[in-house]
Amino acid sequence: MTRKKRRLYFVLAGMCVLGIAAALVLTSFEDSLVFFRSPSDLVEKPIEPGRNFRLGGLVEEGSVEKNGVLIRFKVTDLSEAVPVSFEGLLPDLFREGQGVVTEGSFNEEGVFIATNVLAKHDENYMPPEVADALKKAGQWKPKGGG
Amino acid sequence: MVAEIGQFVLILALITAIFQGVFPLIGAAQNSQPMMRFASNAALVQFLAVTAAFICLTVGYVTSDFSILNVANNSHSLKPMLYKISGVWGNHEGSLLLWSLILALFGLAVAVFGRNLPDTLKARVLSIQGLVGVGFLMFILFTSNPFERLDPAPLDGSGLNPLLQDPGLAFHPPFLYLGYVGLSVTFSFAIAALIEGKVDPAWARWVRPWTLAAWGFLTVGIALGSWWAYYELGWGGWWFWDPVENASFMPWLAATALLHSAIVVEKRDALKNWTILLAIIAFSLSLLGTFLVRSGVLNSVHAFASDPARGVFILIFLIVVIGGSLLLYGIRAPQMKGGGLFAPISREGALVLNNLLLSTATATILLGTLYPIFLDAFTGAKVSVGPPYFEATFLPLAIPLVIAMAFGPFLAWKRGDLAGVISRLKFGLFLSLLLVGFIWWQQTDAPVMAFVGMGLFAWLLIGSLLEWSDRIKLFRGPLSSSWRRMKQVPRSAHGMTVAHIGVALVVLGITASETWQTEHLGVMRPGEIVSVGGYDFRFDGAETIAGPNYEAVRGTFLASTGSNKGDYLYPEQRRYTTPPMETTEAAIRPMLSADLYVVIGEEDGTGGYAVRIYHKPFISWIWIGSFVMFFGGALSLSDRRLRLGAPRRTRQQKAVATDLSGVKG
Numbered sequence: 076m077t078r079k080k081r082r083l084y085f086v087l088a089g090m091c092v093l094g095i096a097a098a099l100v101l102t103s104f105e106d107s108l109v110f111f112r113s114p115s116d117l118v119e120k121p122i123e124p125g126r127n128f129r130l131g132g133l134v135e136e137g138s139v140e141k142n143g144v145l146i147r148f149k150v151t152d153l154s155e156a157v158p159v160s161f162e163g164l165l166p167d168l169f170r171e172g173q174g175v176v177t178e179g180s181f182n183e184e185g186v187f188i189a190t191n192v193l194a195k196h197d198e199n200y201m202p203p204e205v206a207d208a209l210k211k212a213g214q215w216k217p218k219g220g221g
Numbered sequence: 222m223v224a225e226i227g228q229f230v231l232i233l234a235l236i237t238a239i240f241q242g243v244f245p246l247i248g249a250a251q252n253s254q255p256m257m258r259f260a261s262n263a264a265l266v267q268f269l270a271v272t273a274a275f276i277c278l279t280v281g282y283v284t285s286d287f288s289i290l291n292v293a294n295n296s297h298s299l300k301p302m303l304y305k306i307s308g309v310w311g312n313h314e315g316s317l318l319l320w321s322l323i324l325a326l327f328g329l330a331v332a333v334f335g336r337n338l339p340d341t342l343k344a345r346v347l348s349i350q351g352l353v354g355v356g357f358l359m360f361i362l363f364t365s366n367p368f369e370r371l372d373p374a375p376l377d378g379s380g381l382n383p384l385l386q387d388p389g390l391a392f393h394p395p396f397l398y399l400g401y402v403g404l405s406v407t408f409s410f411a412i413a414a415l416i417e418g419k420v421d422p423a424w425a426r427w428v429r430p431w432t433l434a435a436w437g438f439l440t441v442g443i444a445l446g447s448w449w450a451y452y453e454l455g456w457g458g459w460w461f462w463d464p465v466e467n468a469s470f471m472p473w474l475a476a477t478a479l480l481h482s483a484i485v486v487e488k489r490d491a492l493k494n495w496t497i498l499l500a501i502i503a504f505s506l507s508l509l510g511t512f513l514v515r516s517g518v519l520n521s522v523h524a525f526a527s528d529p530a531r532g533v534f535i536l537i538f539l540i541v542v543i544g545g546s547l548l549l550y551g552i553r554a555p556q557m558k559g560g561g562l563f564a565p566i567s568r569e570g571a572l573v574l575n576n577l578l579l580s581t582a583t584a585t586i587l588l589g590t591l592y593p594i595f596l597d598a599f600t601g602a603k604v605s606v607g608p609p610y611f612e613a614t615f616l617p618l619a620i621p622l623v624i625a626m627a628f629g630p631f632l633a634w635k636r637g638d639l640a641g642v643i644s645r646l647k648f649g650l651f652l653s654l655l656l657v658g659f660i661w662w663q664q665t666d667a668p669v670m671a672f673v674g675m676g677l678f679a680w681l682l683i684g685s686l687l688e689w690s691d692r693i694k695l696f697r698g699p700l701s702s703s704w705r706r707m708k709q710v711p712r713s714a715h716g717m718t719v720a721h722i723g724v725a726l727v728v729l730g731i732t733a734s735e736t737w738q739t740e741h742l743g744v745m746r747p748g749e750i751v752s753v754g755g756y757d758f759r760f761d762g763a764e765t766i767a768g769p770n771y772e773a774v775r776g777t778f779l780a781s782t783g784s785n786k787g788d789y790l791y792p793e794q795r796r797y798t799t800p801p802m803e804t805t806e807a808a809i810r811p812m813l814s815a816d817l818y819v820v821i822g823e824e825d826g827t828g829g830y831a832v833r834i835y836h837k838p839f840i841s842w843i844w845i846g847s848f849v850m851f852f853g854g855a856l857s858l859s860d861r862r863l864r865l866g867a868p869r870r871t872r873q874q875k876a877v878a879t880d881l882s883g884v885k886g
Contacts, residue, residue, distance in 0.1 A: 081562060081564075081565075084565045085573060088573070089577055092577045092618075093581060095617070095618075096581045096585055099614045099618075100610075100614055103610050103613035104606075106609060106610075107606060107607050107609035107610035108604050108606060109604060109607050110603065111604065129603075141825060143831065144744060144822075144831045164742075164820055164822040164831055164833050165822070165823075166805075167455075167802070167803040168802070
């Protein structure tokens with residue numbers, strides 16, 4: 076086996092693996108990109124039911140209703156609000172008036188069915204996406220943290 | 222006073238690092254002995270200075286000196302001592318100081334253990350190590366000074382994030398950093414080799430132990446991190462493909478590839494340029510990981526603070542290190558001589574396949590991790606790339622990798638005999654199919670990945686054991702001769718077998734826990750019983766208890782099967798006072814066959830509690846397997862040949878020369 080031939084084999088093998096990887100990336104990228112939307116974004120550009128995305132904002136004061144492990148609340152950016160329903164244990168930092176990011180999709184009734192509620196930040200900290208969304212809605216109050 | 226001393230020694234360390242970076246490099250170019258010898262002394266002084274700075278900060282934490290801003294922000298006088306100490310690195314400034322300390326430690330280790338390195342190589346390695354140190358020490362001093370004073374000093378500190386107050390997490394960063402920074406040594410060796418314009422098997426022999434050590438530490442660091450996520454976050458998951466996790470996983474994959482390609486350089490004097498490139502990439506990914514985690518670009522418990530000045534500094538540092546080393550590579554690599562030839566079906570060929578798959582996997586993960594950041598920077602769109610992407614791209618690359626892992630060790634160097642290997646692996650194939658068939662018989666509708674995963678587990682486990690028994694000729698002669706052979710086989714070979722078995726166990730843990738997990742979610746009242754995964758869980762009520770710096774609601778559960786009396790589980794919902802924060806403490810009963818995992822939530826106002834119960838079969842094997850992998854690495858590292866370093870240069874070259882003539886002829 077000559078050096079050239081060997082190199083050819085490896086280049087071919089490398090191209091194969093990279094080709095497969097590129098195919099995998101392209102096929103799965105479209106479906107697994109999860110967009111972030113604020114309630115105001117949804118008024119501007121509605122998202123069809125069943126499409127997975129992240130909804131973020133503040134948990135609206137007085138909106139949380141608990142029925143066992145079924146929780147309903149509203150996510151707001153202080154201009155618009157979206158009703159959310161979640162079944163499970165809420166994360167430790169979930170609280171009314173605090174920033175939250177939820178992942179899931181709308182059902183036919185326009186309720187956001189969350190499969191995941193993220194509130195990993197501490198008390199003084201706002202998820203950057205939520206902070207941006209609030210800024211866009213003109214409701215950002217840096218000191219209060221929301 | 223302590224803070225001022227710390228500040229002073231840190232500046233001293235920076236000056237030493239600058240000297241260490243410059244003089245030995247000049248000395249090596251001019252072949253000046255004194256300047257080259259200066260490198261080792263500088264490494265020692267730099268280590269002592271950074272250690273002194275680290276001790277100063279630790280003293281600040283232990284004595285709760287709140288006149289130091291860093292201590293005031295991250296500690297509290299009521300905190301248990303372990304967490305006061307782990308608080309030193311539980312924040313941005315301190316974690317960078319720890320990074321620098323480990324960097325200096327590795328520099329010193331090269332100076333001490335590298336006695337038989339050629340003078341110029343050693344001087345150059347130490348000087349690159351010094352230059353990396355300069356970058357980090359400047360970063361600390363100019364943007365993230367841990368010794369900044371606070372006037373007036375507050376009466377008490379604001380505390381450490383309670384999520385981080387945990388024994389698993391106290392040791393997770395040091396191990397991870399030992400791994401990240403360990404790769405700096407291989408990086409320094411690679412750059413030094415590029416400057417020298419020479420890579421030989423001896424070089425690979427010096428590089429391999431450092432890669433092994435870094436890889437072992439990274440393995441433990443990642444395992445501890447995922448274990449922490451598993452029991453502390455209370456979601457029952459152990460890996461989320463979170464950017465921060467990916468940031469540590471990518472260097473691990475690159476280090477794994479490097480570990481294997483260095484073997485080819487050592488044994489066959491081939492793949493040299495690739496190995497150099499891999500060493501550069503592995504350390505670049507470590508730096509990138511640090512950048513991603515520390516710059517505040519990512520939103521997670523790891524992102525301590527976002528400060529644009531820091532981001533800009535790290536970005537420039539990254540460009541200089543990665544860009545500079547790749548530029549040097551581009552200039553020097555074409556001049557390196559190619560090495561020994563080999564057929565595609567050979568040990569080398571299998572290791573090349575390993576490298577191809579690992580580096581492709583690294584690239585797809587890198588793409589998924591960075592894509593949201595770039596998209597945000599260029600278009601302002603906020604997206605996240607979720608686990609489905611990583612699973613869809615990583616698993617198809619990991620499967621052939623595991624299949625090849627059983628094959629590779631059987632193949633001979635240069636030219637392997639595939640048919641012979643298959644005939645020797647028949648037994649493994651048979652048993653794997655038997656296991657798959659058994660699962661199918663038990664559960665016809667099991668997901669496809671269950672069959673694939675369990676098949677791979679059996680294939681790799683049995684394949685590794687077969688290879689090992691082949692090596693010592695087990696059952697093909699008296700046991701005593703096998704025993705003698707076993708003692709003669711180099712430890713690195715045993716280490717490989719052990720590490721590969723570790724991978725098989727991880728595959729078992731992942732597959733079984735993902736496939737056969739069962740859970741219950743609902744409100745439970747005292748006295749109520751639910752059945753999950755063959756266990757009856759009785760809820761005996763909840764009470765409020767007081768901890769050292771928190772209050773908690775603690776539930777009592779009795780988990781039993783028909784045959785035993787059962788175990789009590791006590792999940793907690795904690796409310797910390799400083800900073801005010803709630804955390805979930807899952808109660809876990811780990812067993813070899815399955816973990817029982819109970820989380821208690823809030824009271825619903827009528828005496829019921831929201832409860833989540835999981836039964837996770839074989840999940841502990843993920844961490845057992847990780848530690849087996851680490852143990853394999855350690856066993857390999859203890860190999861006499863690696864410990865003593867390479868034999869004399871002349872002999873080595875002669876050996877290679879004969880080897881090469883053998884190939885040509």
